[in-house]
Amino acid sequence: MVFRRTRLSIWALMLVAVILLSNILLYHSSVQLYLDIHIGKEVVFGSLLDLVVVLPALMYAAFRLSKKQLAGFVVFGLVLARFILPEAHFAQYTILLYAGLAVEVIVVMGELALIFLLVKKIPDIKGYMRESGNGPLFSLLPAAIENVKDHFIVRLITSEILTIYYGLMPNELEAQGTRPWRSGDHASEHQPHSHESHVDPCHRPGISGVALVAS
Numbered sequence: 001m002v003f004r005r006t007r008l009s010i011w012a013l014m015l016v017a018v019i020l021l022s023n024i025l026l027y028h029s030s031v032q033l034y035l036d037i038h039i040g041k042e043v044v045f046g047s048l049l050d051l052v053v054v055l056p057a058l059m060y061a062a063f064r065l066s067k068k069q070l071a072g073f074v075v076f077g078l079v080l081a082r083f084i085l086p087e088a089h090f091a092q093y094t095i096l097l098y099a100g101l102a103v104e105v106i107v108v109m110g111e112l113a114l115i116f117l118l119v120k121k122i123p124d125i126k127g128y129m130r131e132s133g134n135g136p137l138f139s140l141l142p143a144a145i146e147n148v149k150d151h152f153i154v155r156l157i158t159s160e161i162l163t164i165y166y167g168l169m170p171n172e173l174e175a176q177g178t179r180p181w182r183s184g185d186h187a188s189e190h191q192p193h194s195h196e197s198h199v200d201p202c203h204r205p206g207i208s209g210v211a212l213v214a215s
Contacts, residue, residue: 008061078097128147140162
């Protein structure tokens with residue numbers, strides 16, 4: 001999650017604060033008495049839309065979010081609604097909260113299963129790295145993707161492993177600082193030189209024609 005650093009993102013964060021504050025004050029008994037506000041189903045539904053739809057949309061405008069992070073803010077909005085709205089008003093929407101939490105649990109369980117698979121495939125990953133002939137810097141991530149899956153969790157774990165590994169052994173990083181050869185890296189060595197490199201610098205267009213006429 002990265003802040004966008006634009007004028008729109010700043011306004012979006014300000015609106016997030018306004019939405020949260022207004023919904024909290026709306027269900028405060030003293031504010032209801034002072035403003036003579038009657039909380040009906042329409043008001044409760046509007047607050048639910050603010051927290052579950054508008055709030056995640058504003059966070060998306062303020063930050064660079066993945067689809068998973070955006071879904072997490074939707075579930076977070078449901079949790080906020082559970083604490084902000086009175087229990088009597090939120091009771092009819094409890095099923096939405098349980099459904100959102102169930103989806104989040106399924107996602108987390110899937111990521112844990114991916115981590116377990118990554119640990120289980122360590123022997124295969126090590127074998128792939130040995131066959132590649134490259135150091136961990138260039139072979140760990142391709143080996144993990146080949147044997148597990150190209151997923152951001154896999155990339156995150158491998159990057160952390162490499163950071164720790166080369167942090168403990170910086171000499172290994174210096175020894176593997178050169179990029180391994182790939183096909184096409186030296187293609188320019190086999191390309192013919194341009195036409196200008198073969199042109200005689202003393203040659204001038206039209207000289208041979210003038211010499212022929214003069215003769």
